[in-house]
Amino acid sequence: MSRIVTIGAAQMGPIAAHESRTQVVQRLIAHLHEASRRGCDLVVFPELTLTTFFPRWYTEDQAEIDQWFETEMPGPETQALFDAAAKLQIGFHLGYAELVEEAGQVRRFNTAILVDKNAQIIGKYRKIHLPGHAENEPWRAFQHLEKRYFETGNLGFRVFDGFGGKVGMCICNDRRWPETYRVMGLQGAELIVLGYNTPVHNPPAPEHDALGLFHNQIVMQSAAYQNGTWIVGVAKAGNEEGVPMIAGTQIIAPSGETVAMAAGEGDELITAACDLDLAASYKSTVFNFALHREPQHYGLITATKGAVSPADGVALEKSDK
Ligand code: ING
Numbered sequence: 001m002s003r004i005v006t007i008g009a010a011q012m013g014p015i016a017a018h019e020s021r022t023q024v025v026q027r028l029i030a031h032l033h034e035a036s037r038r039g040c041d042l043v044v045f046p047e048l049t050l051t052t053f054f055p056r057w058y059t060e061d062q063a064e065i066d067q068w069f070e071t072e073m074p075g076p077e078t079q080a081l082f083d084a085a086a087k088l089q090i091g092f093h094l095g096y097a098e099l100v101e102e103a104g105q106v107r108r109f110n111t112a113i114l115v116d117k118n119a120q121i122i123g124k125y126r127k128i129h130l131p132g133h134a135e136n137e138p139w140r141a142f143q144h145l146e147k148r149y150f151e152t153g154n155l156g157f158r159v160f161d162g163f164g165g166k167v168g169m170c171i172c173n174d175r176r177w178p179e180t181y182r183v184m185g186l187q188g189a190e191l192i193v194l195g196y197n198t199p200v201h202n203p204p205a206p207e208h209d210a211l212g213l214f215h216n217q218i219v220m221q222s223a224a225y226q227n228g229t230w231i232v233g234v235a236k237a238g239n240e241e242g243v244p245m246i247a248g249t250q251i252i253a254p255s256g257e258t259v260a261m262a263a264g265e266g267d268e269l270i271t272a273a274c275d276l277d278l279a280a281s282y283k284s285t286v287f288n289f290a291l292h293r294e295p296q297h298y299g300l301i302t303a304t305k306g307a308v309s310p311a312d313g314v315a316l317e318k319s320d321k
Helices: 019-035 062-066 077-088 170-175 179-184 207-226 278-283
Strands: 004-011 040-044 091-102 104-117 121-126 159-163 165-172 189-196 228-237 237-239 244-247 249-252 259-260 270-275
Touching: 004 019, 004 228, 004 249, 019 040, 019 077, 019 165, 019 237, 019 270, 040 189, 077 091, 091 189, 104 165, 104 189, 121 159, 121 165, 165 170, 165 179, 165 249, 170 189, 170 207, 189 207, 207 228, 249 270
Parallel strands: 004 040, 040 091, 165 189, 189 228
Antiparallel strands: 004 270, 091 104, 104 121, 159 165, 228 249, 237 244, 249 259
């Protein structure tokens, strides 16, 4: 029996600061219509899909910052997206800046949601690995102030029942950390969807710039194989407000093979019929965690100084290895 989910990875080209939510939503709805023509069940949009990547700018004006956040989801300007998706019977994954009041406190997160074919939100994730810095660093050609504008996500990495399988989510920098995928792999994830906004240039490490697309690919391909899961990574790409961003949107099978890849740097939909049952071929053999993983023998080092590695009982600070 095959559990086929036809997935559309909806790469977005640049979103200018002056583009309204309504204008952006129209671009997203255009993707949904093309996805419908191709028989998609699920469309994956990038990180912070509703606005330009505003953490590239420093400001102390909270009102200026909060203009980029959604206080409702769906809200007046995003309801049209939910309505179009429900009409077309297509689910979607959407990244956005979330401003919410919890326990009397205003919280701000880099958030993503999973929405089913009836426009019901069936999963939410708040970005945990926030890259960049919290203070203005004028030496940089552009800022990367996610640590200033967002709190660290407080929902963990979870896997949700949807589209006939187990679906996990993460966001952008999360995709560079193997733990991200393993935590969801241990929950049985068969499909992990994620969006990213990745500048070509990383000011602290310009020597990495030429390898941006390579690093983007290897982190997702290796994770797909090592956890026996489909992975869909979707870019906000192109030269956005003077900052070139990588593309590389792709759909990756549990084998680690990329089965579809965007060719350009604009709004571009790539699709693939993803058989979730392919995951079992890896989860039940080479990556059968129950049979082959040995966490109790890894000598996991606790964070505190003087931790002793259980494997050899040597106090770490004495180790001269
Ligand atoms: N962007 C980047 C990412 O992790 C980055 C930050 C750029 C890290 C280049 C390393 C190299 O893809 C976001 N939004 O996390």
